[in-house]
Structures are given as C-alpha cells and as structure tokens.
Amino acid sequence: MSTHDPGPAEGAVELRGIVKRFPGIVANDNVDFSVARGEVHALLGENGAGKTTLMSILSGAYRPDAGTVSVGGRTMSFRSPKQAIEAGIGMVHQHFRLVQPLSVAENVLLGAPSTFRLAGNATEDRVAELAEAYGIRVNPSAKIWQLSVGEQQRVEILKALFREASVLILDEPTAVLTPQEATHLFSIMRRIASEDRAVIFISHKLDEVMAVADRVTVLRAGRGVATLTIGESDKANLARLMVGREVMFRVARSDHDAGAPRLTVKGLIATGDLGLPALRDVTLEVRAGEILGVAGVAGNGQRELTEVIAGLRPAISGTVAIGGRDLSASTPAERISAGLGYVPEDRLGTGLIPSLGCIDNVMLKRTDEFARGFFINKQAAEAATSELVDRFDVKTSSLHSPVSLMSGGNIQKLLLARELSAGPGALVVAQPTAGLDVGATEAIRRLLLEQRDAGVAVLLVSEDLDELLSLCDRIAVMYEGKVMGVVGAAGADREQIGLMMAGTASDPA
C-alpha cells in the first residue's frame, strides 16, 4: 500500500524491494524507500521496526539479501562504508563514530583525502570555516572527550559535510539532546536540505517528525507501511501506522498525596570513571508514593547518582538514607536488605548476567531465601521464578536458557520482577524503557505507576522528557553533576526544563 510519488525534484536515493535477514528475524521485508533532493524525509517506526537496518544498507555497513540501492539514479552495490561515503552518503549513527582522544579537526579529517603530513592549523581553519557556513557551533581544536553529547553530534554532521555528502542520514539524533539543542539541529537540517541535498531523519518521535520533515515513510515490523507528505498526515494517523493500533499518549495516573520522605540523598559528591567530578553536591528527597524524575542530557551525573545510591560507587562526601536510616557506609547487600531496589541502565551488564537463565538470575539476589544450608534449593527457586515470570508476563522459551536470548522488553520485565519481588521501599530505576517497543514500554510504565500507588518511593532517571512528564510527580533536572532545580510535573514547562538541562538555573532569567 505504498503511496509515494516520485517527489518534486530529482531522486537522490531509491531503495527497491530491500530484504535483510538476521538469524531468527527478518529485519527488512521487501521495503521500498525513496528520497528526493532538497527534502527532509523522516523514517518513522518503533524500536526494532528495521529503520536502522535499512539505513545501514544504504550506508554500506550491511549488504541486502535482496533488492536494489540506487543513488542519484545509478544502481549501487556497496561492499563497504567507504564506497557509500564516496557515493555521497553520510550517516550520523546513534552511537557516535568518533575517536575520543583526538581533536574535532582530526576526527573530521579522518579517512578523508589529505596530505601525508598532518597540517594541524590549516585543517582546523578549514573545519572552522565549514562549521561557520552551517551555523554549527564547535571548537575545532577541542578533544572529543571534552565535548558534550550535543557537540559530538555536530562533529558527526561536520564529518559528513566535509566529505560533501549529498545524502545525510541522522539516526535518532534528538534522543541525546535538550529541546533547545534539538531545535538548533532542526535548523541545521533545513539548511542542509535547502542546498539541494537530502536529509533522512530516523525517529520514533511524532512531534519532531511533524516539526521538521517534508515527507515521512513509516516502517512497521520490517515492512514499509506508507509514505506520506507531512501535509496529509497528523500525529494520531502516524501513530496508528507505526504501531498498528490505536495508541494512548498518556498513561492513566491516579492523583494521590505522597507520604513522608523515604529515600534521601544529601550533599553527594563523587567522581566519574575518569576521576573527574561527576556529582557536585546533590541533594534530593523522594517521598513514599511518588515518582521523582531525574532529567538531563546523558553524562551529567545521572548514572553516577544511581550508582552511589546503590552502593556501587563510593561517595567522597554526603549521605544516602532510606526511611531515615543512614546507609552511606553500607555495602550494596545492606542497602538491599534496607529495602532498596535497583534497576540499572545497563540491564545485561549490571542488572542481569546474560549467560545465565531466568532462575539463576532471580536467585542471584535472593540466595538466602533459596538456600538449604550450604546447598541450593533448586525446586523452590524454580517455583518462585515461574510464578514471577507469569505474574510479570515475561515471555521466554525456557526458564533455563540464557536471558541474553530474550528480547529487550522481556529482559527488562524480568529485571523489574526480580527487584519488585523483594518488596522494596525505595526503587531506583534508570532508563527503564530505552530501546523497548511500545508494548513493553507501556507495560514497564504501568508497573512503575503501580509501585508508586502502592507507596514505594521511585527515583526514575530518564533521557526521555515525555516519559518523565507523563509518569512523574516531580522532576529534578541535572546539569554537570548539580541539581539545577526541581519542578512539579503537572503543568511543567518543557522550555524551562530544556534550559535547565543546558545549565540555566531554575529561576527564569
């Protein structure tokens, strides 16, 4: 039911009948996709719909099992990313392809034709000129690791422009940006499109697609569902195409008053992995029966905060207390028995052990419960696990097979099930729905709200501002290891939160 027309101008990219299979799944199933010069074309779909796979085929990282790729009217058979670059395809990946210890200019230059000897200053001047031409703000001599995520993204765009890409692909570019940075990015995208180049914008955020794109192609479960102009589409319509059913935009949330402070952190100071300050005097209070959100661009101390609370990262100073009991000097085990549940961002690294099955992973935190003297009571563990798997609707072929074989949504449900089965008084949850499909996301959000209604104090760290706005009672905004302010979620101003994420204090300037 593809309804596309050839587009107003010359075709920049034409994908026909693309099929790509991976063991166990068909990531792209006979997809047609075409982009014209001078347009911003959104590629919309849920996580796992096949957007990134399709674009990896266009950018030469994968080879299709069937179908043709043509660029500027010529049929291409890319054997490597290099050939795609030479054909004018530039891709900004979700996980940036940047070399951390090198400078901006060196990264831009990397792999591009140049002289044997590196001409330091001349290169930096060229990069600065190019950045200026597109209104991109970045210092060419800065090292990548010193830059914010938003700045790193701009370096990726510069890399593509430096290679004179005629087609620029941006994979979920706004996931890591503040609302203001996203607006800045959109203006850069429009500017690039206005030069008769094509911009492909991969996203699952409807508002952004409506705001920046000229046309949109919707993918669902590996198939192209429709191609529409923005004029003939609206949010509800796109959402239905994307998910395949009606979608609720807001989760039902009951009103009730929060109780006494349950989880408190005071004056936390801690360093990050590189020994640089990550938390600078963080004080927060989560009350029983509320969800306190932590907003912020990635890398502003959120991960370190959750790790300090869980006892996995030492604090230089400050206190962590649950229910008034000071746990600052306690081991992770003592914190767990004091009623702390922890769902880390890194589900398969810190949360679960990928090569073990459901039973072993559930048992991991409850060994005392399933111990029979020195030995393990396997029957009891199996019974408890199968009860949890049923109750939390975790889909798995076997309780014994490695959890790494399960889908992201089921992994997250199992992890949450284990943490909740201990009946925590306080729950620290980081990025619980990142990378999950709509169904799993809804299930996880519902579970978190149930905990809130049951009187648990929930600290929810998320980079998804919409998620925070729909789930939380209050939102704390972090910037460079400091809490810029705490705002009530009801009637919160996105613009104001965005400014706080970028370092402006909570009082409007």
Added chain:
Amino acid sequence: MSADLFLTVFVAGVAAGTVFLFAAVGEIITERAGVLNLGLEGMMLVGAVTGFLVNHQFRQLWLGVLAAVVAGGALGLLHALLVVSFRTNQVVTGLTLVIFAGGLSGYAGESVVGVAPPATFEPVAIPLLSAIPVLGRVFFRQNPLVYLSYGLVVATWFWLFKTRPGLNLRSVGESPETADAVGISVTRTRYAAVVAGGGFAGLAGAYLSLAQSPSWVPNMTAGRGWIAIALVIFATWSPVRAVFGAYVFGCVEALGFRLQAVGVDIPSFFVSMLPYLFTIVVLVVISRDTARRRLAAPASLGNAYVREER
C-alpha cells in the same frame, strides 16, 4: 669515585636500556593499533638467534640485524594472522608464541651456543657531540645500534602523531568502528602494526646477541620482553616517554653489577632480581592513577574487530 660510579652506571644504563627501548617502541606501535602482543619475549629470542646465526655465517653485522628484523616481523605476521584474521584470544596467542619461539630459537641456535661471534658492534664516538661533558660520554660513545634507536624513536613519534597514516593507526586502536566507517582498513592497519612491532622486537633481539652481550645462549632475553611490555604502560603508550623508562630500567640493571664490581656484598641472585622487582614497584605505582591510564590506553586494546556483528 662515587661520581665516576654514577657516570659508568649511566653509560651502561643507556647501553642496557636500548634493548628495552627497541622492544617497547615496537610494542607501542602494535598496541596503538589495538593489538596486544605478549609474544615480545619470543620474538626477541628469534631475532637474537637469527641475527647471531647470519653474522656467524656471513660475517656481516648489518645483514644479521636485517635478518633479525625480518624474522621478528615474520613472527609478527603469524601473530597478526591468528589474532586479526582468525580472531583468537590475544593474550593466549601471545603466551603461546613465547613458548613456541623459545623452543624454535633454542633448536635453531643449538650449534652456536657459546661460540664467539666473528664481529660485534663496538662503541663509536660521534665527533663533536661526544666531547660534551657527561652527556657526550653517556649518549654519544655508544655502539651504532644505540644511535639507530635514537632515530627510530623520533621517526616513530613523528609517524604516530604527525602523519596521516599515524592518525589512522591510532584511530584503529581507539575505535575500529569509527575507522571502518570512514573507510580505513582495520585489518590492513593492524597487520602492518603487528608486523612492525615484531620487526622492532627482532631488532631488540639482535641488539642483545650482537651488541649488548655478543653471544648466543638459549633464553638469553631472560624476561626483558616482559619488562618491555610493562614499560609500555609506564610510558603511557608514548615512544618519547619510553626512552626515559627504558634508560631507568637499564640503569637499574647496570647498577646491580656495578655495585658488585666495586665490592658491595650483595648476592648475584638479588642483583638479577632487581629489574623485575623494580617492574613490580613501577606497575603498582602507575596503577594507582587509574584515570590517567584509562585515558592513555588505546580504548580497543585487546579486542578483535568484527564488522557485521549483531
């Protein structure tokens, strides 16, 4: 007399440190490309025996050196084949190479154990420079291979940090995905770096058997390859800092023997332990500063690269 003692320790320290320097600079090149080569000790042994044999056969010192470089590079090629193409575990492969090369070099050199070489590298004073007080004697009255090491350090530094191929090599070691995405061949770069590192190790071996202690004895490297690997960490993957480290280790080695020579009563076993004890101390000290080490170490060191992984 004590000032003179120190001067002789420094002179001997530079001479004894050069073997570490060659090996460490090679290992820096290899590790900067993201490949760990623990086979250094073995490659040095093969270099040492090859250099000695060729010199013994043809009475050509420099031909011996060249042959040692080729032999070390050939072992490097084997390592690259295993860890880059077949993606075997880099640690285990390196350890296996040491044992393999230890046996191979012993077998190859069986006929020349204890044989005096027809020619050896002798110190040559460089005009003018050798006249500089103290420094002249320490740095410019050494054998020609020491002078070669000065040149190679500068060349390696320039190559790594001032040229485009050097930038590519460092990028491959930090983030092979990035390098691949912009069209740099990860496989080719890593092969070249591992072969070059092997060549340097072979050169280090030739230095040992043709200049430092001209002879062939099985396992004559006596753990120097392992010290060179520790030295790479100590030098935080910089060829220039490796110079300093290599001479410090060289001086520690030289100091023990000089102390014995002037009649200080320490057991010879303790003397030969000194460099290794020092290595442990150095590793403990630099491991305290984890942040600096994490920033300096090539981010993908020890990891095989697979493109279409999912």
